[in-house]
Every structure is written in structure tokens, then in C-alpha cells.
Amino acid sequence: MxxxxxxxxxxxxxxxxxxxxxxxxxxxxxxxxxxxxxxxxxxxxxxxxxxxxxENPANTVEELISVAGWDGNHIVTTHKGESKLRDALRKDVEIHRVNKKFVQSLNEKVTSSELRISVKLIDRTRESTTSFSSGDSALLQELMPSNPSDDPVGRIENMISNGEAMEDYIWSRDYIDVIREFDVTYTPEEFLELVDRLKxxxxxxxxxxxxxxxxxxxxxxxxxxxxxxxxxxxxxxxxxxxxxxxxxxxxxxxxxxxKSFVLPEDKSIDIIMVGPGTGIAPFRAFMEQRVIDGGSGRNWLFFGDQSEKTEFYYKDEIESWLDEGHLYRFTTAWSRDQEEKIYVQHRLKEHGKEVWEWFERGAYFYICGDKTYMAKDVHKALIEIAIEHGNMSEEAATIFIEKTMMKEQKRYLRDVY
Ligand SMILES: Cc1cc2nc3c(=O)[nH]c(=O)nc-3n(C[C@H](O)[C@H](O)[C@H](O)COP(=O)(O)OP(=O)(O)OC[C@H]3O[C@@H](n4cnc5c(N)ncnc54)[C@H](O)[C@@H]3O)c2cc1C
Ligand SMILES: NC(=O)c1ccc[n+]([C@@H]2O[C@H](COP(=O)([O-])OP(=O)(O)OC[C@H]3O[C@@H](n4cnc5c(N)ncnc54)[C@H](OP(=O)(O)O)[C@@H]3O)[C@@H](O)[C@H]2O)c1
The missing domain is CATH 2.40.30.10 (Translation factors)
Structure with a gap:
């Protein structure tokens, strides 16, 4: 159940x-x-x-509470319900990277902190027996941000209007960095309203x-x-x-x-698996299952990472699948073991004739791992294999890979991220 x-x-x-x-x-x-x-x-x-x-690390939560000047036992309400601030910061929201909404909110906050400085200056002048003059550098130094050459308002406005500057800023910072840098004050409630829910x-x-x-x-x-x-x-x-x-x-x-990234029901069907880096994960599972299921379909695994010496994950298991004949073929692409980069798509193309023969006999083709570069390059290699070994035009090859295999026959399957 x-x-x-x-x-x-x-x-x-x-x-x-x-x-x-x-x-x-x-x-x-x-x-x-x-x-x-x-x-x-x-x-x-x-x-x-x-x-x-x-969950967020306890030490990061405590550092944030301290930098922001909050009481960790203060009771707050988030989308998950009521809890101590300390627990909400651990479990309910993402605090490890600052978001854009928070940086945008600085616009108002930084103006307010400058106002606070002005108010403090007025208060201190009132308290003082001697009248305050703008030449009172000790007092100004005490109240102004530590680096007066910085124009915090200008920097924030630039980030808000310039997407690249914003991305660049948030890439390397968390809320601790930002609160420290701009010396801003938020109530826990204001903060929780701005940050992202933990996903x-x-x-x-x-x-x-x-x-x-x-x-x-x-x-x-x-x-x-x-x-x-x-x-x-x-x-x-x-x-x-x-x-x-x-x-x-x-x-x-x-x-x-x-629903889709599944083994063929017919266990006599061959499969080709391409999983460099952590992309190997589902293929370890596939191999374990194919061994248990005991079908006659052949298994061909393309794996790669930086170096054979340090990244040959699951070596013993792979070698015993090979020895026992469960893994029909194992093709590696160690990208940094020689001067030029060798990636899985290069190996696929080297074995293009055989890959095509497997396709013609109905093999399923699986990719797992990096979506941004690897999966796109492997996709291109498949089209090139169809052109070269299937004697197709570029258009026909693209239709075969993207429509026939992927959409109609559902035997080109991807788990990419
Ligand atoms: C269906 C699916 C399956 C997946 N399977 C796996 C899997 O089997 N194995 C696996 O490891 N992952 C897998 N992932 C990815 C995984 O879900 C997470 O995205 C990944 O582990 C990162 O999560 P994180 O919370 O540690 O990092 P996050 O907190 O989400 O941060 C990751 C982000 O940090 C940023 N980053 C990276 N380097 C830097 C840097 N130097 N400076 C600043 N920022 C940086 C990048 O923007 C990156 O996107 C899968 C994802 C999906 C959607
Ligand atoms: N979309 C994503 O956010 C995403 C997806 C996957 C991985 N990652 C992140 O990347 C880090 C490591 O991931 P990983 O261990 O799974 O491996 P990976 O970084 O994807 O690397 C695995 C292998 O793929 C090679 N590679 C790089 N570019 C390629 C390309 N265009 N085509 C084919 N192969 C290529 C790498 O070579 P070289 O390193 O020598 O170039 C390496 O040999 C992790 O931090 C992970 O979170 C992010």
C-alpha cells in the first residue's frame, strides 16, 4: 500500500x-x-x-538572527503555521541566497536608514549642550555607514533597473551579507513576507x-x-x-x-542509456531492475565524467554487470583525462553506425543529467547519427528523432535537470 x-x-x-x-x-x-x-x-x-x-543550517539561522538583531524565540506565522522565529527560519523559508524581492525592498529601507541617521543627528543635537555643527566629524562618523564613499541608494537603484547587475549581486550573497552591507533593519514579519518559501x-x-x-x-x-x-x-x-x-x-x-521515464514493458527490447556525472543515477536503478527482470534485451551504458581515476562511480557494480553479461556494452567519456575534451556525444557519434542499428531494431534511448548543455549536445548528435547512418536529410533526421522516436514511439526519453 x-x-x-x-x-x-x-x-x-x-x-x-x-x-x-x-x-x-x-x-x-x-x-x-x-x-x-x-x-x-x-x-x-x-x-x-x-x-x-x-532545512537551513542552525549556525546560519543563528548568525542571521544575530545580524538582524532579532529574538529567535519571537513567535511568527508563516505558510506552515505558527512557530518560533528560529524554527521558521530553519524549516519554512530559503535563507541561503538572497532573492530579488528583498534587494528591491532595500530601496525603501536604505532611504529609511538615512532618515534614521538624520533623526538621530537631530536627537543628538537636541541632547547636546553645545549646538551641533556639520563640522562635527566624530558624530557624523559614528552615525554614517562605515564606507561613506559607497552610494547605497545608487547601487540599489542600479540593481533594480539592470537585470544583469541584479543577477550578479544575488549570485554570491545571502541575507546576512545584504543586511550587513546596507545596515538595514527589518522586523521578522517584514522579512518573512519577502523571502521565498522553502522548496x-x-x-x-x-x-x-x-x-x-x-x-x-x-x-x-x-x-x-x-x-x-x-x-x-x-x-x-x-x-x-x-x-x-x-x-x-x-x-x-x-x-x-x-509516467514517461520508464523501462520498456517488453523485456526483450534493447536500451541505450546516456548518463554522465550524476546522470548515472537512474541507470544504476535500470540495470539493477533489468538484472532482476532477466529479459533478453541488451543494455548499453554511456557514462562519463572528469577523470576515470576519481569519477568512476559504481565501478565494481558496472564491472560485475559486464562480467556477467548483463551490461552488453559500456562506453566511457573521461573529459579531462587528455588534452581535448571527450564527452558522451563524441562517443555516441564514434559508435554511430551501431547506435543506428540498435535504433533500427527498436532500441529505447535514455538521457539523464545536465539539461543546459549535455542533453542539447546529445540531442544534436542523435540527429547527426540519423543523417549519417540513416541516410536522411537534416529535416527528415530531425523529424525522426524529435517526432517519431520521441513523441510517437516514446522511445527517446529524458530525465534532465
Ligand atoms: C527531476 C530531477 C532529478 C534530479 N536528479 C538529481 C540527481 O540524481 N542528482 C543530483 O545531484 N541532482 C539532481 N537534481 C538536481 C537537484 O534537484 C538539486 O537542484 C541540486 O541538488 C541542487 O540543490 P541544492 O538545494 O543543494 O542547491 P540550491 O540551493 O538549489 O542551489 C543550486 C544553485 O546554486 C547556484 N550555484 C552553483 N554554484 C554556485 C556558485 N559557485 N556560486 C553561487 N551560486 C552557485 C546555481 O544557480 C544552482 O542552480 C535533479 C533535479 C530534478 C528536477
Ligand atoms: N541544470 C543544472 O542546474 C545542473 C545540471 C547538472 C549538474 N549541475 C551541477 O553541476 C555539478 C556537477 O554535476 P554532475 O556531477 O552531474 O556532472 P556534470 O557537471 O554534468 O559533468 C559530468 C560530465 O559531463 C561533462 N560535460 C560538460 N559539458 C558537457 C557537454 N556540453 N556535453 C556533454 N558532457 C559535458 C563534464 O565535463 P567537464 O566538467 O570536463 O567539462 C563531465 O565530464 C553539480 O554542482 C550539479 O548540481 C547542475
């Missing part, structure tokens, strides 16, 4: 394993993460994704439930970077890698089933 778990009502699971797949010296941190489904009744099929509900993240499932009953496994690239003197990174990946205590912390999860 599939229980009624969802993004709004996630099952509180525990992570039982969270280890780095990369070898020493890698530039990347890609982890294999296992969740225990316990008595949830949650089920999944290969091709589905898992939703993970992250779950989806991950392609890297396991077959039949092979790992009661567990769900992921392949996750951890997003880490450093800006303005502070280490930071992605909300959910940093949460899973750094914040969650294995076998201790409760982590909210739910299933996100796919």
Missing part, C-alpha cells in the same frame, strides 16, 4: 549511508546517499525521483526497490562554493552532506513518480 506521503506531508526518514564516491584528488564531491523507508509503505519504480525536504529538491532514484527493499538510494553532486569570505553552497546538498546525522536526523522525503 502506498501511504499518503507528499511534499506537504513528507515521511520522516533517516539517512543510513552517505559516502563520497569520488577518489582522492577529485575536484568534485558526489555522494551515494541511502534513505531508510522504514514502515512508511512508500514504494517506487525505477525512473522515479525522490523529493527531499531540507523540496528532487533526485533521480539510483536503486531498484526490488534490489533494495525498504531503501531508496541517490547519487548526489554536493554544491559547495565560497563567497565574501564564507563557505556556503546548495540548500539541500549541504543539508544532506553536512547537517544530517546518519541514522539520527529525521529527514522529510516523498516520492515523485514518473
Amino acid at each position: 502506498m501511504a499518503d506521503w507528499s511534499a506537504k506531508n513528507p515521511y520522516m526518514s533517516k539517512i543510513t549511508e552517505c559516502y563520497i564516491l569520488n577518489g582522492e584528488g577529485s575536484r568534485k564531491e558526489t555522494r551515494h546517499i541511502v534513505f531508510d523507508l522504514g514502515k512508511s509503505g512508500l514504494d517506487y519504480k525505477v525512473g522515479d525521483a525522490l523529493g527531499v525536504v531540507a 523540496p529538491r528532487l533526485y533521480s532514484i539510483a536503486s531498484s526497490h526490488d534490489a533494495h527493499p525498504g531503501f531508496v538510494e541517490l547519487t548526489v553532486a554536493i554544491v559547495r562554493y565560497s563567497h565574501h569570505g564564507r563557505d556556503r553552497g546548495g540548500l539541500c546538498t549541504i543539508y544532506m552532506a553536512d547537517e544530517v546525522k546518519v541514522k539520527k536526523t529525521n529527514v522529510g522525503v516523498f516520492m515523485s513518480p514518473t
